[in-house]
Amino acid sequence: MTAKVIILKRKFEGTPTLDNFKIVEEKLRPLQQGEFLVEARYISVDPYQRVYPPKVGQTMLSEQVAKVIESQNNDFPVGSSVVGEWGWRTHTIAKDVAGEFCLRKPRLLTGYDGLSRSLALSVLGMPGNAAYFGLLHMGKPMKGNTVVVSSAAGGVGTIVGQIAKIKGCKAVGITSSVEKGERLVKEVGYDHYVSYNSKNFEKDLSKATKDTVHCYFDSVGGEISSSVLAKMKKFGRVVICGAISTYNSKIKATASEVQTTVKVQHLVMEGFKVTRFKDQWDEGIQQNLQWLKEGRLKPFEHIVDGFTNTPNAFIGMFAGQNFGKTIVRVG
Numbered sequence: 057m058t059a060k061v062i063i064l065k066r067k068f069e070g071t072p073t074l075d076n077f078k079i080v081e082e083k084l085r086p087l088q089q090g091e092f093l094v095e096a097r098y099i100s101v102d103p104y105q106r107v108y109p110p111k112v113g114q115t116m117l118s119e120q121v122a123k124v125i126e127s128q129n130n131d132f133p134v135g136s137s138v139v140g141e142w143g144w145r146t147h148t149i150a151k152d153v154a155g156e157f158c159l160r161k162p163r164l165l166t167g168y169d170g171l172s173r174s175l176a177l178s179v180l181g182m183p184g185n186a187a188y189f190g191l192l193h194m195g196k197p198m199k200g201n202t203v204v205v206s207s208a209a210g211g212v213g214t215i216v217g218q219i220a221k222i223k224g225c226k227a228v229g230i231t232s233s234v235e236k237g238e239r240l241v242k243e244v245g246y247d248h249y250v251s252y253n254s255k256n257f258e259k260d261l262s263k264a265t266k267d268t269v270h271c272y273f274d275s276v277g278g279e280i281s282s283s284v285l286a287k288m289k290k291f292g293r294v295v296i297c298g299a300i301s302t303y304n305s306k307i308k309a310t311a312s313e314v315q316t317t318v319k320v321q322h323l324v325m326e327g328f329k330v331t332r333f334k335d336q337w338d339e340g341i342q343q344n345l346q347w348l349k350e351g352r353l354k355p356f357e358h359i360v361d362g363f364t365n366t367p368n369a370f371i372g373m374f375a376g377q378n379f380g381k382t383i384v385r386v387g
């Protein structure tokens with residue numbers, strides 16, 4: 057068996073380009089006891105792969121949903137579907153990770169009858185839990201609150217907006233264009249959208265929020281966030297999920313002055329990495345699954361076909377080509 061593997065050929069500098077990646081072939085040896093051979097079905101591309109890249113020459117990191125096609129491990133029989141951290145590669149000799157549940161441990165996908173297994177990389181996986189725990193544990197949205205979400209049309213943002221609505225809030229989504237904004241309202245259920253590329257951004261944001269933001273779920277940072285912070289209500293909560301507007305910057309971003317607003321408005325600003333919730337992981341997955349089955353949570357996935365298109369999917373995500381979670385469907 058020969059695997060196709062995408063490695064980091066050149067260190068990222070600025071926005072990723074095709075030249076950062078190389079596809080190589082790797083001949084796989086026969087399985088040993090305890091191992092199983094997985095064939096990728098869906099590969100996740102995520103902003104963190106830009107922030108925490110592998111060393112040059114090594115495989116791009118990521119989770120994937122795969123099928124077991126050969127096995128020397130009774131816990132992972134041939135034909136089963138698994139999610140695991142195998143990176144941008146078509147085939148992998150996998151083994152279990154000793155000990156308790158962790159995100160590095162291969163997990164069998166069960167209970168997916170009638171559902172696409174790609175959901176394990178979106179609503180029923182890491183982005184779903186970032187939305188669930190980030191909004192509910194830190195954003196603490198209360199009925200009637202106005203919740204603003206940046207990168208609202210993305211993998212995490214499409215879920216945050218829906219959970220905010222489930223909790224009885226008014227949801228305002230920020231995105232790059234009118235087209236994506238209209239989809240946020242019509243398809244996702246946001247009450248309003250604001251395009252950060254509009255020359256009336258400040259005015260539009262004021263109108264959509266009535267200058268009263270109780271909770272800001274921030275995935276972008278930078279100037280967009282300065283504008284939202286200026287509209288926070290006293291004792292508001294700011295959840296720092298990410299800062300994608302800075303990830304491709306060649307100059308290290310310095311902190312802008314938020315102290316005055318945070319002080320004057322008595323804001324609580326809290327950041328998180330979703331891995332912090334590993335001990336409660338299943339709570340988020342099960343709640344999102346229940347909402348999905350009840351039709352209260354809709355999955356939004358931007359599916360890109362073909363393994364060799366994985367770098368394009370990654371690059372496209374930074375250019376905002378996605379609506380929902382970017383996932384590569386292999387083969």
Ligand SMILES: NC(=O)C1=CN([C@@H]2O[C@H](COP(=O)(O)OP(=O)(O)OC[C@H]3O[C@@H](n4cnc5c(N)ncnc54)[C@H](OP(=O)(O)O)[C@@H]3O)[C@@H](O)[C@H]2O)C=CC1
Pocket residue numbers: 102103104182183186207208209210211212213230231232233236275276296297298299300301302328329330331373374375376377378380381382
């Ligand atoms: N804290 C945690 O544990 C986790 C954090 N994250 C973070 O959440 C954020 C969203 O991740 P994810 O949902 O996977 O990705 P998305 O699906 O949201 O994709 C990225 C989006 O970012 C937007 N974007 C790109 N460049 C800029 C820019 N310069 N300014 C504003 N928006 C920009 C684009 O949308 P648009 O067209 O609207 O510009 C693009 O679609 C990231 O910051 C990521 O690092 C994700 C998972 C877990």
Ligand SMILES: CCCCCC(=O)/C=C/[C@H]1[C@H](O)CC(=O)[C@@H]1CCCCCCC(=O)O
Pocket residue numbers: 103104107108117118119141159160182297298329330331
């Ligand atoms: C905590 C960031 C570590 C990044 C590198 C890494 O170890 C990735 C681990 C992922 C694992 O494959 C399954 C996951 O869910 C992990 C990613 C968690 C991402 C958290 C931070 C995301 C961000 O800042 O965009």
